[in-house]
Amino acid sequence: MKAQVLTTILLALGMPIVGSTQYRYDCVPGKPQPVFSVPAGQDMESVAVAPNGDVITVDMYSGTVYRIGPNGRSKVIAKLFPAGKYPNLQALGLLLGDDGSIYVLANTWDPATHGVWQVYLDGRVRLVAAIPIQGFLNGQPTSGFLNAQTFDSQGNRYVTDSTLGAIWKISRKGKVELWIQSNLLIWATDPTGPFGAAGIAYRDDTLYVVNVDTGAGTLPNLRGSDYPVVSIPIERDGNAGWVHTDVVGDIRAADGIAFDDQGNKYVVDFGGEPAWGSWALPYAGPARLLRFDKYWNNETVIAEAGLCNSSKVAIRGNTAYVTNLYVTGVDPFGFAGCLPEVVPNIVKVDLCANH
Numbered sequence: 328m329k330a331q332v333l334t335t336i337l338l339a340l341g342m343p344i345v346g347s348t349q350y351r352y353d354c355v356p357g358k359p360q361p362v363f364s365v366p367a368g369q370d371m372e373s374v375a376v377a378p379n380g381d382v383i384t385v386d387m388y389s390g391t392v393y394r395i396g397p398n399g400r401s402k403v404i405a406k407l408f409p410a411g412k413y414p415n416l417q418a419l420g421l422l423l424g425d426d427g428s429i430y431v432l433a434n435t436w437d438p439a440t441h442g443v444w445q446v447y448l449d450g451r452v453r454l455v456a457a458i459p460i461q462g463f464l465n466g467q468p469t470s471g472f473l474n475a476q477t478f479d480s481q482g483n484r485y486v487t488d489s490t491l492g493a494i495w496k497i498s499r500k501g502k503v504e505l506w507i508q509s510n511l512l513i514w515a516t517d518p519t520g521p522f523g524a525a526g527i528a529y530r531d532d533t534l535y536v537v538n539v540d541t542g543a544g545t546l547p548n549l550r551g552s553d554y555p556v557v558s559i560p561i562e563r564d565g566n567a568g569w570v571h572t573d574v575v576g577d578i579r580a581a582d583g584i585a586f587d588d589q590g591n592k593y594v595v596d597f598g599g600e601p602a603w604g605s606w607a608l609p610y611a612g613p614a615r616l617l618r619f620d621k622y623w624n625n626e627t628v629i630a631e632a633g634l635c636n637s638s639k640v641a642i643r644g645n646t647a648y649v650t651n652l653y654v655t656g657v658d659p660f661g662f663a664g665c666l667p668e669v670v671p672n673i674v675k676v677d678l679c680a681n682h
Contacts, residue, residue, distance in 0.1 A: 358630070358632075358633070358676070358677070359630050359632075359633035359634060359649065359674035359675065359676050360674060360675050360676075361672050361673075361674055362382055362395060362399070362648060362672065362673040362674060362675050363382065363384065363393070363395045363399070363401060363672050363673040364672045365386075365672050366386075368388070369386040369387075369388060369389065369391070370386065370387045370388065370652050371384040371385065371386060371387070371393075371650050371652075371672075371673060372385075372387050372419045372638045372639060372650055372652060373385065373419050373420055373421040373475070373638070373639045373650065374421065374639055374640070374641045374648050374649070374650050374673050375421050375422060375423040375429075375641050376423075376641045376642075376643040376646075376648055377423060377427065378427075378643075380396075380397045380643065381394055381395065381396055381397070382394070382395040382648060382673060383395075383404075383421060383423065383429055384421060384650070384673060385407075385418045385419075385421050385431050386418065387416070387417055387418050387419060388416060388417075388418075389406065389410065389416070389418075390406055390407030390408055390413075390416055390418040390431070390433060391403055391405075391406050391407075392404045392405050392406070392407070392421075392429065392431065392446050394448075395673070404429070404446060404448060404450065405446045405447070405450045405451070405452050406452075407431065407433055407444055407446075407452055408433075408435075408440070413433075413435045413437070413440075415435075415436070416433065416434065416435055417433075417434035417472070418431055418432065418433050418434070419431075419432050419434070419473065419474055419475065420432030420473060420474055420475045420476045420486065420487075422475075422476050422477065422478075424478065425478075428445055429445065429446040429447075429448075430443055430444065430445055430446070430455065430476065431443075431444050431446060432444075432473040432474070432475070432476060432486065433473075434471075434472055434473050436460045436470060437460070438457065438459075438460055439457065440454060440457070441457060441458055441459075441460045441471075441473075442454060442455070442456050442457040442458040442473070442503075443455040443456045443458070443476065443484065443486065443497065455497075455501070456484070456497045456501055456503055457503070458471070458473060458486065458488075458495050458497075458503055459471065459503075459505075462488070462491045462493065462505065462508075463491075464490070464491055464492065464508075464513065469490055469491055470490060471488045471490055471491050471493075472488060472489045472490040472491075472522070473486055473487070473488055473489075473495075474486075474487045474488070474489045474522075474524065474525045474526070475487050475525060475526045475527045475583075475639070476527065477527045477528055477529045477534070478529065479529050479532070479534075479561060480529075480532070481499070482499040483496060483497065483498055483499060483565070484496070484497040484498075485497075485506065485527060485529070485534055486527075487512075487524040487525060487526070487527050487536060488524065489522040489523050489524055489525055489539065490522070490523070491508060491513075492508055492509060492510070492511075492512035492513030492514070492523040492524055493505055493506075493507065493508040493509075493512060493524065494506045494507050494508075494512070494524065494527070494534070494536070494559070494567075496565075506566075506567055507559060507567035507570065509557075509570045511538070511557045511570050511571075511572065512524040512536060512538060512557065512570070513538075513540075514538075514539075514540050522539040522540070523538050523539065523540060524536050524537075524538060525537050525538065525539045525581070525582045525583070526581070526582055526583040526584040526585075526595070526639060526640075527584070528584045528585055528586055528592075530586050530590065532560060532561050533558050533559065533560050533561065534558065534559045534560075534561065535556060535557070535558050535559075535573060535584055535592070536556070536557050536558075536559065536584075537555055537556050537581035537582060537583065537584045537594060538555050538556070538557065538581060539580050539581065539582050539597065540555075540580070555574070555578040555580075555581040555594070556572070556573045556574045556578070556581060556584065556592075556594065556623075557570055557571060557572055557573055558570075558571060558573040573623055574619060574623040577617075577626065578594060578596050578617065579596055579597070579598045580596060580597040580598055581594050581595070581596060581597070582595050582596070582597040582637070582638045582639065583595035583637075583638055583639035583640040583649075583650075584640070585640045585641060585642045585647070586642070587642050587645075587678065588644075589621070590620075590621035591618055591619065591620055591621060592618070592619045592620075592621070592623065593616060593617065593618055593619075593629070593640050593642060593647060594616075594617045594618075594619070594640075595614070595615075595616055595617075595637050595638060595639060595640045595649060596614060596615040596616075596617055596637070597614055597636060597637060597638060598613050598614040598615060598636075598637075613631050613634070614631070614634040614635050614636055614637035614651070615628050615629075615630065615631045615634060615637075616628070616629045616630040616631075616634065616637070616640065616647060616649055616676060617629065618678075629647070629676060629678065630647075630649070630676045633674060634649060634651060634674070635651050635652075636651060636652040637649050637650060637651055637652070638650045638651075638652050642678075645677065645678045645679060646675050646676065646677055646678065647675065647676045647678055648673055648674070648675050648676075649673070649674050649675075649676060650673055651672060651673075651674065
């Protein structure tokens, strides 16, 4: 009734009525709904959403790229490599270009194929940029681990390297350079540990990067680093500006980050319990989807139940798509599997809780 009265008043005043999801009363905020059930033996770490609502994802281990329609039906678009060519393959960092191009990061640790790949809808794939498989961390040779990627407004590509605590830059012409390496991007609790810089997002000439550091191997239930989200301005000359902490918040293991159209920031808190030691829980959690306003204030838990070992997030309109990982057993990096009732899949979360 109140909504009808408001509409009548607006029409009488000659004011336009703009449709918005903020007036939806059928929304169940923060309740993840399944989008895609992962085939047995596969894991999807990253996700992207096309303008028409199709969801794109890639299996980490086989490099199989899927396209899931709004009806939930999936189709294999392509495979990065022949089966068995790279037994240790880690395919992550799926990204859609403005023109609809699909890009995937392939960790093969083969200098000829380790880097950014483009996937075409007709099944073709091509190497866009080979990225060095090794760098230096604290003066020691260290193998890299490509995690996520984004574009700036000029079309330059930025790729996070979790083990090197670094960001690679690939220019529009294909030049590859180690753009920045920082202590704020490494695994803080143990500088030789596995994961630092992970998800990355661009907005207003600034890169925002999340640090996975969970404090694993030190004490159980220890919250992560004091810099789960950092920002790096892109200077006019294209170089990296000063790296600084953007938000701490109640974040245990930040892995993914994305913006909505209003500039609100969404962070996926992996939250996994390390499976090392007798104190480890037999399941992982709690994973959460967190929201911050454009000033990194007003932290809100958007979703928790139904998320487990959650990794990356993609936003299209008022819907967030989140990936869940490692549902049975223990994952390759030592984190516990998820509760049996949590299906390993991509879920979508209506963001009406923010309106």
